[in-house]
Structures are given as structure tokens and as C-alpha cells.
Amino acid sequence: MKKYLLFIAAAATLVACDPVEDRDSFSKSVVDANQLNEGLTFVQRDAEGNIAEDGNYISYSTNPSTVVCIYTLKNDGSENQLALGASGEFVLSPNRGSDPNQTLYVRAYNTGGEFTTIERQLYVYVPTDLPAEMKLAVADSGEKIWKWDTNAPDGVVWGNMGYCGGSADWTKETAGKWWGVTSEEEFMDQLNHSNTGTATGEESMDAYMVWKEDGSLLKYDASGNLINSGSFEIADYDPNAEWRKGLLKTSEGAILWPFEINSGGRRPTEFDIVHLSVNQMVLVYPDGGAFDGLGAWGEASFWRFASNSDVEGTTAGYSEEGTAWTWNTDCPNGGVVWGNMGYCGGNGADVYTGNGKWWGVTSEEEFMGQLGHSNTGVATGEESMDAYMLFKPSGDLLKYDATGNLLNTGSFKFDTSVANEWKVANLETSAGAILWPFEINSGGNRPTTFEVVYLSGSAMTLVYPDGGAFDGLGAWGEASFWQFKKK
Numbered sequence: 001m002k003k004y005l006l007f008i009a010a011a012a013t014l015v016a017c018d019p020v021e022d023r024d025s026f027s028k029s030v031v032d033a034n035q036l037n038e039g040l041t042f043v044q045r046d047a048e049g050n051i052a053e054d055g056n057y058i059s060y061s062t063n064p065s066t067v068v069c070i071y072t073l074k075n076d077g078s079e080n081q082l083a084l085g086a087s088g089e090f091v092l093s094p095n096r097g098s099d100p101n102q103t104l105y106v107r108a109y110n111t112g113g114e115f116t117t118i119e120r121q122l123y124v125y126v127p128t129d130l131p132a133e134m135k136l137a138v139a140d141s142g143e144k145i146w147k148w149d150t151n152a153p154d155g156v157v158w159g160n161m162g163y164c165g166g167s168a169d170w171t172k173e174t175a176g177k178w179w180g181v182t183s184e185e186e187f188m189d190q191l192n193h194s195n196t197g198t199a200t201g202e203e204s205m206d207a208y209m210v211w212k213e214d215g216s217l218l219k220y221d222a223s224g225n226l227i228n229s230g231s232f233e234i235a236d237y238d239p240n241a242e243w244r245k246g247l248l249k250t251s252e253g254a255i256l257w258p259f260e261i262n263s264g265g266r267r268p269t270e271f272d273i274v275h276l277s278v279n280q281m282v283l284v285y286p287d288g289g290a291f292d293g294l295g296a297w298g299e300a301s302f303w304r305f306a307s308n309s310d311v312e313g314t315t316a317g318y319s320e321e322g323t324a325w326t327w328n329t330d331c332p333n334g335g336v337v338w339g340n341m342g343y344c345g346g347n348g349a350d351v352y353t354g355n356g357k358w359w360g361v362t363s364e365e366e367f368m369g370q371l372g373h374s375n376t377g378v379a380t381g382e383e384s385m386d387a388y389m390l391f392k393p394s395g396d397l398l399k400y401d402a403t404g405n406l407l408n409t410g411s412f413k414f415d416t417s418v419a420n421e422w423k424v425a426n427l428e429t430s431a432g433a434i435l436w437p438f439e440i441n442s443g444g445n446r447p448t449t450f451e452v453v454y455l456s457g458s459a460m461t462l463v464y465p466d467g468g469a470f471d472g473l474g475a476w477g478e479a480s481f482w483q484f485k486k487k
Contacts, residue, residue: 030116031066031108037118039063040106044122054100054125061087069107079105092124095214096142100126133237133246134213135318136276139310140393142213148205148256149280149306151456156180157205157304158187160261163286165295167242170275170282174302187257194257195265200227202256209256209305217254230254234273243294246273248283260285261301271303278313279457281305306457311414311425314455315391322392324487327385327435328459329362331483336360337385338367340440341481343465345474348422348453351481352461360481367436374436375444380407382435388487389435397433408432414452422473423451427462439464440480450482460484 039062044055062068065086071079072092082090082104092102100123107117130140138144148157153173159180168175181187187203201207201221210218211232219228230251237246248271252258260266268285275282283303286293308314317323327337332353339360341351351357361367367383381387381401390398391412399408410433415426427450431437439445447464454461462482465472 030110030114033116033118036062036066036068036106036108036116037120039066040068040118040120042120042122044124046125052125054123056093056124057089057091058122059087059089066108069109071105071107072102073105092122094124094126096127096130098126100124130213131237132239132318133234133276135313136278137232137234137281138211138213139313140318141310141312144211144307145208145309146211146256146281146305146307147208149304150182150205151306152304154180155182157182158257158261159302161284161300161302162297163284163290163293163295163300164297165243168274171277171280174282174304175274176297176300177302178299180302193259193261193263193265195259195267201225202227207256209254217250219254219256228253237273239276243274244272245276247271248273255283255303256305257303259301260287262299263288268301277457278310278317279307281307308424308456311416311452311455312393314457315414315460316393317391318393320393322390322396322398324388324390325460325484326388326487328483328485329385330485331459333357333360333483335362337362337483338436338440339481341463341479342476343463343469343472343474343479344476345422348424348451348461348463351463352454352459352483356476356479357481358478373438373440373442373444375438375446381405382407387435389433389484397429399433399435423453423463424455425452426450427452434462434482435484436482438480439466441478442467447480458486 041061043059044052045057046052046055047057067086069081070083070090071081074080094102102122102124104120104122105117106120107115109115156174156177160178161174162176164176181190184204188199191197191199202219204222206222208220215231215233217230217232218226220226230253232248232250232254235247235249239245250269252269253267258267260268268289271283271285274284284300286300287298290298315323329335329337334354336357340358341356342358344356361370364384368379371377371379382399384402386402388400395411395413397410397412398406401407410430412427412429412433415428418426429448431446431448437446439447447468450462450464452460453463463479465479466477469477
């Protein structure tokens with residue numbers, strides 16, 4: 001399988017579909033459409049190299065030997081070149097939801113600058129779901145934003161380390177770390193490690209990358225100016241592997257600050273993926289690409305990235321069992337998990353740390369004194385700090401008491417189209433789906449739309465303005481808030 005895939009990849013490196021020059025070594029010839037169609041043969045294979053009627057790995061040949069350009073058309077009408085030559089190989093992998101009947105255009109070049117073009121239909125496999133590693137990398141939506149992980153252990157986002165091997169908890173450490181940078185200012189002192197010695201904007205902690213399911217990787221500065229257009233793929237993914245979970249292959253210079261340390265500006269194109277989750281990615285590159293030196297503690301470079309753009313994945317995860325959330329008793333707002341606040345506006349993430357807070361409860365005992373805010377006045381078990389909710393990728397939302405007894409079965413979905421400085425998304429649920437689902441001072445009203453003003457890999461803050469008056473943001477009217485953390 002690996003040899004076949006590498007062969008395909010090599011064959012995909014082609015020049016543009018430009019006409020061949022009219023040189024004396026070529027005889028004057030014209031290929032008509034019928035001749036081109038009859039002499040063109042396609043053979044489809046699967047990833048293992050076996051003949052397959054819907055194979056995405058395609059070889060072609062012409063008889064008589066004729067130089068052709070094979071391409072598809074993009075949505076904007078431009079050409080997407082797949083192959084160029086009298087014979088060769090290419091991969092045809094439509095995005096999810098595409099028609100498996102794909103139209104190929106085959107252009108033969110005649111001497112004198114003229115050409116003949118025909119169409120051919122191929123039936124190919126269209127995936128209905130992304131592989132697990134791609135869901136983590138690009139989200140189920142097919143697009144994901146990655147930035148520097150400023151919440152990494154010690155705040156270090158790039159630096160050097162010993163190529164140590166073994167297992168590590170990358171959420172709590174950078175295994176074998178020697179040194180690294182934590183800010184744009186520190187990056188600016190390390191320009192000697194780049195290939196130009198000039199800042200490009202990717203040194204900012206607000207620079208970002210957009211990863212897409214078609215394998216494209218776009219890099220931007222903090223102002224949204226495009227720095228680089230590249231590509232990526234993930235190979236040999238095994239989430240249970242001790243060290244390398246997979247191999248990230250990119251075009252040169254694709255990732256943020258793509259330089260191997262102490263190398264004079266070398267830009268690697270292969271990286272060990274030592275950690276990949278919905279919210280974090282850690283890459284490692286051994287000195288000079290000596291991947292066979294794992295465990296010898298030679299110098300290696302590391303990169304730490306984070307993402308909060310995948311709202312669904314962050315909340316529910318991608319496994320069928322879903323992700324559990326409970327009351328955030330560790331919240332930096334003083335451990336208050338539910339209460340009221342001024343509908344203050346500004347940066348909604350500040351509500352997580354206590355901005356706008358008026359009052360709230362911190363324990364089961366305090367909740368028991370607030371049963372007048374529920375719709376029944378009776379305790380259900382969700383008042384316990386160990387009660388929890390289970391968000392599932394299917395959209396189901398299950399609520400349990402501290403002992404695991406099911407309290408409620410509901411549903412949820414997110415609307416990210418409303419995202420702005422104040423909120424990440426709206427969370428829409430069935431009535432009563434979340435823990436203690438009551439608007440304060442409302443006689444037991446159970447909202448079904450909540451503003452997600454803060455969401456990270458470990459915490460979530462919800463807000464609901466009095467009576468659902470979302471247009472009163474900034475007027476400091478009363479609002480209810482909820483603080484949750486991953487269980």
C-alpha cells in the first residue's frame with residue numbers, strides 16, 4: 001500500500017497544461033476527438049492497488065502515444081490539473097457529498113498550438129465521513145483554524161528539545177523541552193532561525209492557519225493577510241502509538257514559523273504528530289530529519305498549536321459515546337457555577353473570569369436554597385456538583401445525576417453564524433436539556449437558546465439575557481449565566 005501511494009504522489013507532480021512547442025523533432029499531426037476517445041484507456045484501483053470499479057487511484061494510457069492534459073473544473077470554472085503526459089497516474093478524490101460520477105476533461109495538443117478536448121465520465125468512491133485524524137485536523141465541517149497554543153505548558157509554542165521518545169502527557173508538558181519562545185516579542189529575537197531573517201507576521205500569537213479537508217493549508221497574519229498557500233496530508237495515523245501518532249506531510253513553509261531550530265532556516269516538510277486532539281496539536285522534527293534517532297536525545301524542534309474554532313468537536317467530540325460536562329467549580333470567577341450578571345457586552349470570554357457577575361451559587365447546598373427558581377421547586381439531583389451532561393455528536397444531550405441516573409433526554413445544536421466578539425455561537429437545545437436549566441428570577445423559565453460566550457478544550461460559559469432580550473447587549477440588564485467544565 002505505501003509503495004503504491006508514494007508512486008501515485010510522485011506521479012502527481014506535474015507541469016502546467018500548456019501546449020507543446022512546435023519543434024522540428026515533432027511531426028505535424030492532428031488528433032481528432034474520435035481518435036482521442038478510442039485510444040484513451042483508464043484503469044481504476046483502490047488504495048491497496050487492487051482493480052476497483054469505483055477506485056480513486058487511476059492510471060491512464062493513450063494509443064497511439066499522445067500527450068494529453070487531464071483535468072476537472074472547479075466551481076469557479078478554472079481548471080484543476082490531474083495529469084499531463086502520454087500515460088501516467090493520478091488521484092481523483094471528490095469531497096464529501098460530491099457526485100460519484102465525475103467528469104474528466106482530456107485535452108490533446110496538436111502541432112501549431114491547436115488542441116482537441118473530449119469529456120469522459122468516471123464513477124469513483126466518494127467518502128461519506130472523514131477519517132478520525134482529519135476530523136481532528138479540519139473538523140467535521142471540513143475547515144478548522146489553528147493558532148499558537150498560548151496555553152501550552154510554560155506558554156512555550158516553539159523551541160528545541162531532546163528527541164526523547166516514550167509516552168508523554170502533552171496537555172501538561174513538552175517532553176524533553178530544552179528552550180522555547182512564548183510571545184511575539186521573543187519570536188522577533190529569533191529571526192536568525194528563519195530563511196530570510198525578516199518578520200512575516202506569523203510570529204504574532206494571533207497569526208493563524210486554516211486547514212481544509214481538501215488538503216489545502218492557508219497561513220495568515222493577525223490582520224488576516226495571506227502569508228502562504230500550502231498543502232498537507234496525514235499518514236500512518238495511530239492514536240494509540242506511544243510516540244508518533246502520525247506523520248504530517250506539508251508543502252515547504254506551510255505551517256506557522258516553519259523553521260527547524262539552529263538549521264539556518266531549513267523548512268521541514270515532514271513532522272512527527274506526537275499529540276492531536278480537537279483543541280491541541282504538537283509537532284516534532286528531529287535535527288536534519290533523523291527520525292531513526294528517536295530516543296537518542298538528539299536536538300529536535302517542536303511546535304504547539306491550539307484551536308477553538310471547532311465548536312461541535314470541542315463540545316461533543318467525535319466518538320459515539322460523546323463528551324461529559326459538569327459544573328465548573330474551578331471557574332476563575334470565584335467558583336460560581338450559576339447566577340445572575342449584568343448583560344455587559346464587550347469580550348464575552350471575560351464572563352468566564354467574572355466580568356459582569358452580580359451573584360451566584362458555588363455548591364449543592366447553595367443550589368438547594370434556590371429551588372424557588374426552578375419550575376417545580378423540587379430537587380432533581382442536577383444541583384450536585386457531580387451531576388453531568390453528555391453531549392453526543394448525534395445531537396443528543398443526556399443529563400445525569402451524580403450517581404449516573406438519567407434525568408433527561410434532550411437535543412442540541414450550535415449556530416456559529418452569529419459569532420462575534422461577544423459570543424462563539426448560540427447553543428440551541430430542547431427545553432430543560434442542560435444542568436439546572438432555569439433563568440434566574442423568572443418563575444422557572446427554561447430557555448432553549450443560550451449564548452456560548454466562552455469555549456475552550458476544558459470550559460464553557462453560557463449566558464441568557466432576561467426574557468431572551470438578546471438585543472439589549474451592553475445595557476447591563478439582568479442575565480443568567482452557567483459555568484461548565486469537561487468531566
